[in-house]
Amino acid sequence: MGVWNEKCIFSPSLICLDMCNLESQAKALERCGVKMLHVDILDGHFSPSMPLGLDTVRQLRAKTNLEFDCHVMVTAQDYFVDELLDIGVQQIVFHAETQPHIDGMLNRIHAKGVRAGVALKPATPLSALEYALEKCDAVLLMLINPGYAFMKGEKQVPYADRKIRELREMIDRRGLDTKIELDGRISPQNIEDWGGGAADIFVTGSTCLNRDDLPGSFEKLNALRQRVLH
Numbered sequence: 522m523g524v525w526n527e528k529c530i531f532s533p534s535l536i537c538l539d540m541c542n543l544e545s546q547a548k549a550l551e552r553c554g555v556k557m558l559h560v561d562i563l564d565g566h567f568s569p570s571m572p573l574g575l576d577t578v579r580q581l582r583a584k585t586n587l588e589f590d591c592h593v594m595v596t597a598q599d600y601f602v603d604e605l606l607d608i609g610v611q612q613i614v615f616h617a618e619t620q621p622h623i624d625g626m627l628n629r630i631h632a633k634g635v636r637a638g639v640a641l642k643p644a645t646p647l648s649a650l651e652y653a654l655e656k657c658d659a660v661l662l663m664l665i666n667p668g669y670a671f672m673k674g675e676k677q678v679p680y681a682d683r684k685i686r687e688l689r690e691m692i693d694r695r696g697l698d699t700k701i702e703l704d705g706r707i708s709p710q711n712i713e714d715w716g717g718g719a720a721d722i723f724v725t726g727s728t729c730l731n732r733d734d735l736p737g738s739f740e741k742l743n744a745l746r747q748r749v750l751h
Contacts, residue, residue, distance in 0.1 A: 524556040524557060524588060525588075525612075525636065525658075525700065528716075528718075528721065528750055529712065529716040529717075529721070529723070529746050529749055529750055530556075530557065530721060530722045530723070531555065531722075531723055531725050531729075531739075531742055531746070532557045532558065532559040532590045532702070532722050532723065532724050532725065533550055533555060533558060533559060533724075533725050533726075533730060534559045534561065534704075534724050534725065534726040534730075535558055535559060535560050535561065535573065535581075536561050536572045536573055536726075537725075537726040537727045537730060537732065538732050539732050539733075540572065540573075543577065543581055544581065544584045544585075546732065546735070547581060547584065547585040547587060548584075548585065549735045549736070550587065550735060550739075551585065551586065551587060552736070553735055553736055553739040554739065554743070555587065555739065556587065556588055557587055557588035557589070557590045557611070558585070558587040558588070558589055558590065559590045559591075559592065559704070559724045559725075560573070560578055560589050560590065560591045560592065560610070561573065561591075561592050561594060562575070562578070562591060562592065562593050562594060562595060562601050562605070563594045563595065563667075564594070564595035564596060564597075564601070566595070566596045567594050567595050567596045567616070567619055567667065568594045568595075568667040575601070575604050575605075575608070578605070578608055578610075579608045582608050582609055582610070588611040588612070589605075589608075589609075589610035589611050589612070590610075590611065590612045590614075590702075590722070591605050591610045591612060591613045591614070592614050592640060592661060592704065592724075593605070593613060593614065593615045593616065593640075594616060594640070594667050595616075595619065596619050597619075598615050598616075598619060598620055598626065602615065602626065602629070602630065606630065606633045606635060610635065611635065611636060612635065612636035612637070612638065612658065612659060613630050613635060613636070613637055613638070614637070614638040614639060614640045614659055614660075614661045614702070615638075615639065615640060616639075616640045616641070616642070616667075617639050617640070617641055617645060617649045617650070618641075618642055618645055620639075623639060623649075623653045624652070624653055624656065627639075627653060627656040627657065628656070631656070636658040636659065637656070637657065637658055638657045638658050638659035638660055638661060638699075638700075638702070639653060639657055639660055639661070640660075640661035640662075640663065640704075641660070641661070641662055641663065642663050642666065642667060643662075643663055643664060643665065643666060643678040643680075643681070643684075643705075644678075647684065647687055647688055647691060650688075650691070654691065654692070654695065654697065654699060655695065655697060657699045658699065658700065659699060659700040659701070659702050659721075659722065660688060660692075660699060660700075660701055660702065661702040661703075661704055661724075662681075662684060662685060662688065662701065662702070662703055662704070663704050663705050664677040664678060664681045664703060664704065664705035664706065664707070664711075665677055665678070665705035665706055675706075676706070677705060677706055677711075682714070682715075685701065685703065685715055685719050685720055686719055688701055689701060689718075689719050689720075700721040700722055701719070701720040701721050701722070702720070702721065702722035702723075702724065703715065703720050703722070703723055703724065704724040705724075706726070706728050707723050707724055707725055707726065707728060707729060708728045708729065709729060709741075709742075709745055711723065712729075712742070712745055712746070712749060713745065713748075713749060716745075716746065716749040716750070717749050717750065725742065729742060
């Protein structure tokens with residue numbers, strides 16, 4: 522579980538890689554020193570896109586040693602969570618907006634020895650976590666609306682900084698080790714702004730990564746990480 526305790530972690534987004542060459546792309550990430558992969562599971566309903574199937578995730582799981590950091594963006598979660606637990610992933614975060622039993626789902630995932638957490642859409646208040654935060658290994662804050670990354674006008678919400686820093690204060694005040702994960706058009710500037718302690722895990726996609734030059738992309742990201750942490 523070592524990587525989860527590191528600071529300023531990069532979790533490359535699977536759906537931003539070359540979808541026709543996922544095995545070779547995963548191995549390229551490993552060679553770059555990457556330790557985890559962000560796996561977005563979408564149902565075409567909660568989020569209006571569905572780029573990745575569970576069978577693909579299952580096949581890829583057998584071909585890489587990367588930790589699988591899964592973000593379940595679906596309306597009916599039970600089936601997808603159970604499948605991911607069976608596949609053998611390392612972390613599952615699910616959306617508070619579509620989960621009527623947040624505490625119960627955290628328990629269900631933890632019972633299988635898997636890290637569990639809650640994801641919030643941009644406008645969902647932190648109060649949704651009031652009684653669940655102690656059980657969250659991670660909280661994923663979406664900085665853009667789910668499924669709208671393809672819309673060029675969709676930018677990070679202007680209140681992102683306030684929400685991130687309020688969550689950090691909430692975690693620190695309770696003395697928790699809950700990780701803050703940020704997702705949605707994460708840029709090098711975002712890593713500069715929040716990587717020094719405000720947030721822990723950055724989901725890196727096309728704003729940070731060139732899938733045709735993963736080594737070059739991570740050379741730049743790792744140099745940025747060193748600057749942020751020292």
